[in-house]
Amino acid sequence: MDRDSVQAPAIPGMEGPYDASRVETHWYDRWEDAGLFAPSDDTDREPFVIAIPPPNITGALHNGHVMFVAYQDLMIRWHRMRGRAALWIPGTDHAAIATQAVIERELRREGTSRHEIGRDEFERRFWQWRDTFGSRITQQLRRLGTSADWTRERFTMDEQLSRAVREAFVRLYEKGLVYRGEYLVNWxxxxxxxxxxxxxxxxxxxxxxxxxxxxxxxxxxxxxxxxxxxxxxxxxxxxxxxxxxxxxxxxxxxxxxxxxxxxxxxxxxxxxxxxxxxxxxxxxxxxxxxxxxxxxxxxxxxxxxxxxxxxxxxxxxxxxxxxxxxxxxxxxxxxxxxxxxxxxxxxxxxxxxxxxxxxxxxxRISEQWFVNTRPLADRAAQAVHDGTLRFYPQRAAAEFLRWMEMIQPWCISRQLWLGHRIPVWYCRACGETMVARTDPDCCSACGSEDLTQDPDVLDTWFSSGLWPFSTLGWPDETPDFQRFYPTDVLETGSDIIFFWVARMVMLGLELTDRLPFHTVYLHGMARHADGSKVEKSNYQPGDDPAEIIEPYGADAFRFMIVTSTSEGADLRINLKRIEASAHFANKLWNGAKFVIGAMERADDETEAMAAPTIVDDWITAQFAALHADVVRLVESFQFGEAGRRLHEFLWSEFFDWYVEAAKIRLYSGAAGEARRAAATLAHVLEGSLRLLHPFMPSLTEEIWHHFRDAGGAPDAPEWLMATPIAEPPLSGDAEAVGQVRDLIAIVQGIRNARHESNVEPGRMIEARIILNGAAEFIERERAFVERLARVEPLSFHPHGTQFDDPAVTVRTAGVEVNLPLAGMIDLAVEHERLAREREERLADLKRAETLLSNEAFTQRAPAKVVDNERQKAAAARSALDQIEERLQALPPRS
RNA sequence: GGGCGCGUAGCUCAGCUGGUCAGAGCGCGCGGUUCACAUCCGCGAGGCCAUAGGUUCGAGUCCUAUCGCGCCCA
Incomplete structure (x- = not known):
């Protein structure tokens, strides 16, 4: 309870547990001030572009929206660190019919209506609404760590985007792909x-x-x-x-x-x-x-x-x-x-x-405007067949194709006020219809000035269908359009594959003659604990992201989202899992504190840095494997596996084992030894921060700065966010990996035996290790076993050595560990333990022998698999021999 | 009516192209103030991977059928 009495050297600014909310708001502003969200100007860098699924301005973001932020920010940050000129285009959608509905509801509450206030006043109200909710949404996005380029923020009703809408309509009309007609429509x-x-x-x-x-x-x-x-x-x-x-x-x-x-x-x-x-x-x-x-x-x-x-x-x-x-x-x-x-x-x-x-x-029968989607859909389907348009999860491609095959004309006119006005004028004098890029003054046929514009507006998805290119300046050949179009990945919820994704593909191919993106990644739906979908029409208490972000942090929320599901699966918002992610953040915080403390403690250059031990080589190799895995997984869209891998490595390997082992050299070794341990700690922390940054940006950025203040990564950029993630290193020392795996198994075996024999956790006990063949590394790393298993004295003996005193024995990693727990051994317990182990080993042996006696298996299975079974059988036999010896050595029961 | 997905430890979920994949977190049991962390550490219990067939030397992992749940399209 008296935290001040903790003796660890305090790292300034890292006192106490991790405070996500302080850190997250701090770094976001710095990143933005430093201009880090804008794509690199370096034209040698290949762009990586994502256009945000523009949230509707009908209201604030809910937990469902956090999913797209988690995935897209991960991809954007990842590719930015991988050297691409990453651009994430943010923006919002006017959502014609939905927004009109909420504004009308507000008007009703005021006792008026849109018809009463008129079209102009209604428009004013709309922009007012947009300012309120548009900025609220962008604030929410910022709080989540969205590394989007706000200087390129767009809104579907912006002047430029409205011009794109008009251009698109006119072009399609001119090609006969947009037409007007009286048909039966859904009313x-x-x-x-x-x-x-x-x-x-x-x-x-x-x-x-x-x-x-x-x-x-x-x-x-x-x-x-x-x-x-x-x-x-x-x-x-x-x-x-x-x-x-x-x-x-x-x-x-x-x-x-x-x-x-x-x-x-x-x-x-x-x-x-x-x-x-x-x-x-x-x-x-x-x-x-x-x-x-x-x-x-x-x-x-x-x-x-x-x-x-x-x-x-x-x-x-x-x-x-x-x-x-x-x-x-x-x-x-x-x-x-x-x-x-x-x-x-x-x-x-x-x-x-x-x-x-x-x-x-x-x-109901009525006169409406339609898009003849048939030819557009054929082209979209072709892109899927060609493999130029890919889907994750893959099954979405089949769904997409089925829809394209059955596609019906798309009714795009809406009898609303809110939206892009259809750019069509009718002459009252002669009845001429004019479809024009600029508002006409007079009739192109008879010259009459008595014109009336079509009162209808366009389906909101018509403008969203242009989003990946209208946001970049289309129809103009702007520098942005030239450099950043087509975009790369389109990431969104699986519920709008037809509404939005399909329309973008069709309109992009038709209007720009290119696919607007090469990859579609669809995430599942966010669900409440009861399984119901998180959505605006089902808004429940707790759906506000702030309620999760404030106590747990945006990083934790995002990490939970990414690591809790598989590709495309729905996600139940589970506070327990978010809490676990927050604990992981705190674990990394504390682990980093230790590493930084170690770096400072070992900052003694009077002695040359010692050579790496196998424990150093082990963690270096494990990190190299992690690095390779994470790169492979992220770049094949397996984000969840990548995140889980990072979690597993950091917690279960680096902190649980390497850090504990490093303390031996840090606290009691020579200065050169301590330097080596600290250097290894720093190496792994640095690399891990880079890999983890796209998953938990604020936490890692914060640690990065403390790390660099302590002299870490002196040649790396000031900002972790701007730091490269290199190609995976070559694989590490496989021998060291196997040896340390054995050391760990020995420690675990001793711990287990201690616990089963009710040895107090703090008590030192004697251990004798009976070696089996070449295993000098165990003697060399004896301190590893001594410290982590709390054994003393620890002695080593050749194969075949017998001890007759009452002892608990553990067979693992090819050695036998003999624990002479004089006076502490419950013979009945030890008997039972050995008997149980004998049963397990017999089962192992039987399974392996059955397989090996099957000729079909030995002939058809790969040699590696067969060999593996032979080894298992041999290990089981040798263990059984030892067990028998121990059982006989034990004094008879009762 | 057509199509798709899911059914794995008490709970929420991972398990990529079939052979250390039977896992994680939470929960549970036992024990811990060791100098990064009690938002922690150590040890452990819990699952015939929905059911029935099939393919294969070998199947949560592929095929078929059935049951249960959910979704999409018409």
Whole structure:
């Protein structure tokens, strides 16, 4: 409790436990002031570019967004340190429909509406909103350590990006890829706007199937089944299957729409499902996609019965003006009163809902702008087939291709106020349509100045689809565009692969003639502890990143994200794991404190630095292996494995073993020995900081500066962030690695035996090691065993030496360790222990012998594998011999 | 209806191209104020890798089917 009594030399500025929040805010500002987020000017450096998935300005960032920061900042920092001119372009998205909805909600609270305040005032409100939330989002991103180049920050509604949108629209129009037409679209009655197919969410619901007697003009009726009876008001035919015997005679007849009196034909069409309902169906081309296609084939008229707010229009006769749901009830009641309702049965069916507000989407006929995606999709698919566009996880490529194959025209006009206005003008005088890059003053056909601009705006994804190039200056050939386009990796959530990724690929190929990026990395969804998705519409307490960052730190949060999942898998936000990451940060902090202290303690140049020991060679080799692994893993997008590898190395090898072993030379060795240990400590810490920096940037940067203050890495750059990560070193000393692995096994064996024999942890005990062949290194590194296993005296004996006194024996690493725990041995316990070990060894032997006696195995398996089994068998046999000896040497029980 | 993913220690999850992969963190048990760290250290218990077949000398790791969970598309 009295921390002041700790005798370790205090490192100024490193007192106490790691304080993430102080460190993280400190370094972020320094990095930015030093201009480190901008890409290198050195044109010899190959660029590495990521365009941020621009967050919607509808609100603040939640924990789900932290995922993209974790992965993208990792990649950007990694490649920056690998020598690339790294550019991360930040920005935000206006999110037309979503942002309009939240602003309208705010207006409603104020007792007004957008219609009341008008378009200009609405626009003012929008920019006000954008300033508030846009800056809040960028503040959040900064707090997370986002090393993006803020001097290149963009917003989809910026003047330049808006110009790109207009250019894109005009070009596509000129090539006939954008067109206007009256089609059946998904209509959201809440937004009073068309929405795209992707914005419709299908949900399976329990509903009803109404069987209705459709009156025939010549008397009698034909029974049809429908889930939406009110749409009968818009029927223009009744259809049956051409081969359906039941209705053959009725085809060509005439039915009459009840309550309306419209006469409609009975037609035959092979698309009718004879199994559904009665086999006869009503046809409503104005409100059903299948019926629409059938209507096209048969030249049926289209009747629309809905107003834009979902109420029934004049075509609905006496039901006009009613809400669609009330209209359904009223019309069904009418049918029933007329004796036309045969029966109603329960029925589950799939119903489309608006992604934004959840209201039931109505197919509705209207005039909209579309992108003919077919040719664009073919090119996008080709890029995947070519291998020029790669996906992580790979399965996303198949998903992408399937969607591209089935792609439908993309409805891009929205009946909203917020967004990029469609650059189309109509002449009121002559009806001319003008699609123009600059606002026209007069009609290009008749010269009239009586022009009106299309009132609609574009789907927000149209502008986001240009993001990787519009942010770099396109359509102009700016220096940035020339140097940084195409970008490299597109990293985002797997939920917007079609909304966003697919559109960028299609539009990028069409407009820039290049893929906007070569690699797509998709992360999974952030989930709450209960498994529900973290998203704006499901915002829960605790979803605010600040609630995690403040207590644990952004580094810890990010490290947890990266190391807790595999590629593309969903991530449950788990505070326990974040806490563990924070503990890891603290561990590194304390470990670094020790290394820096060691460097200062060993700063005595009066004696030449001693040669490395095998323990030095071991950790150097282990670090080299780590370095190679991390480079390989990160550069093959296996970030989680890379992070876990760093964690494992630092904690379980460097701190648990090397640091403990280094203390021998630091505290009691000669100055030259201490220098060598300190140098090795410094070498490993330095390299580890570099490798870990992209995962935990602030922590490592902080340590780096203390490290350099103590004389570490004198030739390296001032900033860790700007320090290179070199190519992996050549592999290290394999012999030393094996030898130290044996030393560790011996220590672990002794510790285990001590614990089982209830030896007090602090007590020194005698140990005798019976060597088996060439193992001088154990004698040479005897201090390793003495200190870490707490044994004294430690003696060495040739193979075959027998001790008769009561002792606990441990066989490991090819040696036998004899612990004469006089007076401390519980013979029963030791008996049991040996018997248990004999069982285990017998099992090992049996397994190996069974394998080896199988000729198929010895002949077909690789020699290495077979040899390995032979060694296992030999080791087991020799151990069994020793166990037998010990058992016999033990005094009889009882 | 079509497609995809997941089911591994009590919990949350790793296990890349089949042969030391049966692992980590947390939790749990026992024991620790040793000079970086109690946000710590040491030792340990816990899993027939959903089920049933198959391929193979050898399968959490590949194939098929089944059960359970989740998602996407129509």
């Amino acid at each position: 959201c009655c809440e937004d009073r706007s068309a929405i795209s197919d992707l914005e419709v969410e299908h949900e399976t619901l329990d509903g009803h199937l109404w069987h209705i007697r459709y009156p025939l003009k010549d008397g009698g009726h034909i029974v049809v089944a429908t889930t939406r009876p009110e749409t009968m008001l818009g029927d223009t035919a009744v259809a049956v299957h051409p081969d359906d015997e039941r209705y053959r005679d009725l085809v060509g007849g005439t039915a009459v729409v009840p309550g309306i009196g419209r006469e409609i034909p009975v037609i035959a069409d092979p698309e009718v499902d004879r199994e559904f309902g009665t086999g006869a169906v009503k046809i409503t081309p104005g409100h059903d996609p299948n019926d629409w296609r059938m209507g096209q084939r048969h030249g049926l008229p289209v009747v629309s019965i809905l107003n834009d707010d979902g109420s029934l229009n004049d075509a609905a006769g006496q039901w006009a003006g009613m809400d669609r749901f009330d209209g359904r009830r009223a019309y069904v009641a009418y049918l029933e009163a007329e004796g036309l309702l045969e029966r109603v049965e329960p029925h589950t069916h799939s119903l489309g809902h608006c992604q934004r507000d959840g209201s039931v989407v109505e197919p």
